[in-house]
Amino acid sequence: MAYIELKNVSKSFGTGQARTQVLSNINLEIEEGEFVAIVGFTGSGKTTLINLISGLIMPDEGQVLFKGEPVTGPSHERGVIFQNYSLLPWLNVRNNVGMAVKEAFKKMTKKERNKRVEDYVEMVNLSPAINKLPKELSGGMRQRVSVTRALSMSPEVILMDEPLSALDALTRGNLQQEILKIWNKDKKTALLITNDVDEGILMADRIIPLKPGPKATLGPEYKINLERPRDKTALNHNEEYRKLRNSIIEYLIQIGEQRASKKESHYVLPEIKPVIKPAPFKKMSFS
């Protein structure tokens, strides 16, 4: 039995004419300790997928199973790292993380809780900024706080919803390494949603493309057997990496084209010729 299992899951939004099926017939199995990446176009329903697994929304059809039990709502066992950080702007870093720790470990004393918060903030090298408000932090730092908040509850699964897509390339690379380092410590089950194939290959054990919505379904999976720890620069010369990367990108381009060609509406352009009107005022000349 898989650790996380999605069985024929479908989800629609809206009512009546405006109703669109975002996800249709999704089947996914994730084993314990596995790092799975889902790659897809923007607007293909990636966030919906992660909200379904985290329990923020319920599927219309099908089942989401976690350790064999159907998911009925959010739980501390599944930590979520949101795309837009979602830090509470009126709380500083310590309290943002502390709030999660307090909820997850209700029996802890205040001292133990503080220790835990400080340890986790230390882990992402944010100790100097622990008393700062989110608005005083850069984008990368905010996302690190968000990562810390999710991890400090010691979840069994980490769900990452495009955690790095709003960051610049350099910060992004650093954070990828940091997340991998943390993941490597206890090898928790992780699901990464991303729009970057390279990021997926660098971090995951398995990559599954999500076909573009509406009615998005999962494509064929790609196993990544590259040895860990993976080095970004070394990977560029790795033959297997290049092959894998090319085939995934080729697949994505192919389904992207399919989607484009499915749209049968073509536009008839009217035959218009430009009319050159005389200038309303004559240019004055003083010669």
Place this chain on the structure above:
Amino acid sequence: MKDRSIHILNFVGLGFFEPAIRLVTGEEVKKNMIVLLKKMFLPIFSIGMFLIVWHSGATYLYTVEKNARIEKALEDRGEVAAQEMKACIESGDISCQPNTLPSPAQVWTAYQSLLADHRVINQKKAAFAEKVATTNAQREAQGLVAIKYTGRPSFVDQIFTSLKTVFAGFLLALFIAVPIGIMLGLSETLRSSVNWLIQIFKPVSPVVWLLLVFMIVKTLTKNSDSDSSFIISFISVGLCSMWATLVNTSMGVSSVDKDYINVAKVLQLSVGQKVFKIILPSSFPLIFTGLRITLSVAWMVLIAIELLAQSPGLGSFVWEEFQNGANDSNSKIIVAMFVIGIIGFLLDRIMLTIQKFVTFTEETA
């Protein structure tokens, strides 16, 4: 020291002193001169312009009124009376001064006479307290109520009475509107069920609220000897001004960012924690905007309500002076006008400062 004082000034909304402070310490003289010119001299200049316009307007009205009086004397009582009237007016005799818009100088004199009056009344109060001190001590020993000073209140006393009324009204509005607003914001059903009532009551004029409160309070306080005019006016002020807070609070609570709600869900916060740790802090900016509007509305309607309810305060001061029709009454009314305006401005600044203390600013990135 310098940076600190600048920071504090900016925080309380007196940022226009900043260039002056920087200039005193000799920092970027040229740039700060220009800023100082913009932020301090131009406002002072426009106040000066206002005074000039006011003065010339008042002089014009004075002349019109004066000529009308002389004309009337001429028509009614003949040439000699007209000459007498003219001489009387020009001599500055109080008995025949034209009654019209007072000039800035007259208002300033009235202001000083009000202050002097306040000092006199204070002395009287002190003298009275001294006189009855022994009697009051005896009365207290016998379990009787102390004798109080019952003379005429001074202008400054009136200001404090008005402030007391407005704060009582404001607190009433706060304690009614914020909890109800939160409840309305949380429940869509509740919101839509009372929406019409709110929309109907919101535009009702202060005068009508006063009458309504009067009907109720009059019956309720029939057998008690408490100060019913104060109760009536502060309740009316509260009822008139609470709508802005009510609407803003319910809007703020109902429109909390969905991301924050998701965080609350993922952290599995209880309902109480969700309200107090997520929903309330994130709607604080809107609640405070509502409270600021409420306070300024409260101060504005207070004057009208005091005027009608005959409860002591600035409003009744203005009304009494108008009825009084003494020579300097008009000037005193204008003094009261400026005092009302300046206090309103200060109240708003105080609220703004409190708001800055307790609310967060949106992320800039």
